[in-house]
Amino acid sequence: MSSFYELSYNELKDIITANGLSARGANVLYNWHYKKKNFEPCVEDLSKGTKELVYGAMSFGLPRISHIQKASDLTVKFLFELEDGSKVETVLIPFNRKYSVCLSTQVGCAMKCSFCFTGMQGLKRNLKVHEIIGQLMMVHKWLGENRPGPDARILNVVFMGQGEPLHNFDAVKKACDILIAQEGASMAAQRITVSTSGYLPGLMRWKDEMPGVNLALSLHSPFDEIRNELIPINQRYPLKEVLKFIDDIPLHRKQFVTYEYLLIKNLNDSEEDAKALAELLKDKRAIINLIPFNPVPGSHYQRPELSTVRAFEEVLVSYKIPTMVRVTKGDDILAACGQLNTNS
Numbered sequence: 001m002s003s004f005y006e007l008s009y010n011e012l013k014d015i016i017t018a019n020g021l022s023a024r025g026a027n028v029l030y031n032w033h034y035k036k037k038n039f040e041p042c043v044e045d046l047s048k049g050t051k052e053l054v055y056g057a058m059s060f061g062l063p064r065i066s067h068i069q070k071a072s073d074l075t076v077k078f079l080f081e082l083e084d085g086s087k088v089e090t091v092l093i094p095f096n097r098k099y100s101v102c103l104s105t106q107v108g109c110a111m112k113c114s115f116c117f118t119g120m121q122g123l124k125r126n127l128k129v130h131e132i133i134g135q136l137m138m139v140h141k142w143l144g145e146n147r148p149g150p151d152a153r154i155l156n157v158v159f160m161g162q163g164e165p166l167h168n169f170d171a172v173k174k175a176c177d178i179l180i181a182q183e184g185a186s187m188a189a190q191r192i193t194v195s196t197s198g199y200l201p202g203l204m205r206w207k208d209e210m211p212g213v214n215l216a217l218s219l220h221s222p223f224d225e226i227r228n229e230l231i232p233i234n235q236r237y238p239l240k241e242v243l244k245f246i247d248d249i250p251l252h253r254k255q256f257v258t259y260e261y262l263l264i265k266n267l268n269d270s271e272e273d274a275k276a277l278a279e280l281l282k283d284k285r286a287i288i289n290l291i292p293f294n295p296v297p298g299s300h301y302q303r304p305e306l307s308t309v310r311a312f313e314e315v316l317v318s319y320k321i322p323t324m325v326r327v328t329k330g331d332d333i334l335a336a337c338g339q340l341n342t343n344s
């Protein structure tokens with residue numbers, strides 16, 4: 001049985017009209033499930049035939065919550081179990097009194113970055129569209145049941161959980177299309193951010209296929225030698241080429257590309273690193289997100305002192321590049337970046 005959450009608005013409409021039913025049904029259903037966030041069958045004005053078609057022949061199954069961890073700062077980490085028993089993690093992050101959600105796109109990841117807990121698992125499989133959308137729907141459901149009220153709103157979606165989103169491009173693109181669809185959740189594209197390690201085959205499709213969505217690149221070192229160690233796919237898709245493609249992406253007036261920079265003690269946290277990074281980005285529409293390394297089991301890397309992080313930040317600010325230090329959220333539950341591993 002195919003999943004409702006797998007279907008773009010147009011696909012749903014086509015299925016409905018192909019059965020001789022009114023296209024309006026697709027509007028009603030998208031509105032009911034995505035805008036109003038209902039999890040029960042639609043009780044609004046919908047023809048009997050459409051109801052039978054949709055609720056008789058489509059599955060509305062969502063990932064099952066296998067485990068929940070709540071951090072002291074209101075961050076919540078969900079461990080979801082999928083139909084085949086695979087597990088992925090999703091993180092709900094407090095943001096301006098509302099929330100952001102960090103979604104996973106793969107079970108594990110093939111990129112094997114040396115600092116990343118997810119990378120240590122290797123790639124098990126891509127997530128399907130309904131498993132990506134399903135994470136978000138389940139988080140909405142949980143919020144409605146556990147933290148109801150005006151603040152229980154998800155303002156931003158970030159693809160920064162397990163997996164390399166651009167290595168599962170088709171599913172990620174379709175999930176974005178579903179979130180953006182006016183008839184449904186109607187999320188603004190600029191509220192969605194996709195983070196990539198620099199997977200070039202995906203970036204090459206970005207310009208035409210992901211208009212308006214925000215891009216974040218995990219940069220981590222301006223020097224190929226170090227970046228090769230941290231992000232092995234840099235050997236195949238070197239930073240210089242990746243940046244060339246990113247520079248070619250048209251941006252809206254207020255849009256920036258985010259460059260994430262993981263800070264690891266004595267590896268990429270020197271003044272020289274900061275200057276080289278600034279030189280690389282100074283003429284771009286860039287925001288830098290500094291991420292002090294979050295320790296993960298089995299890694300010898302260390303987090304730099306706060307004074308080193310501040311000194312690094314100051315160099316970037318002296319180049320007038322907007323820079324933020326990512327405050328680690330959900331630290332006490334291993335929900336921070338790169339700490340997601342579902343083997344254990």
Ligand code: SAH
Nearest residue numbers: 116160163164195196197218260294337338
């Ligand atoms: N695969 C994508 C998105 C998921 S990872 C990517 O690599 O961009 C999201 C962010 O967490 C990336 O910037 C990644 O480099 C970072 N990250 C991974 N492991 C980390 C760790 N141990 N400490 C801090 N950040 C980490």
Ligand code: SF4
Nearest residue numbers: 109111113116119197
């Ligand atoms: Fe994959 Fe991103 Fe982890 Fe690298 S940092 S292994 S690309 S999830």
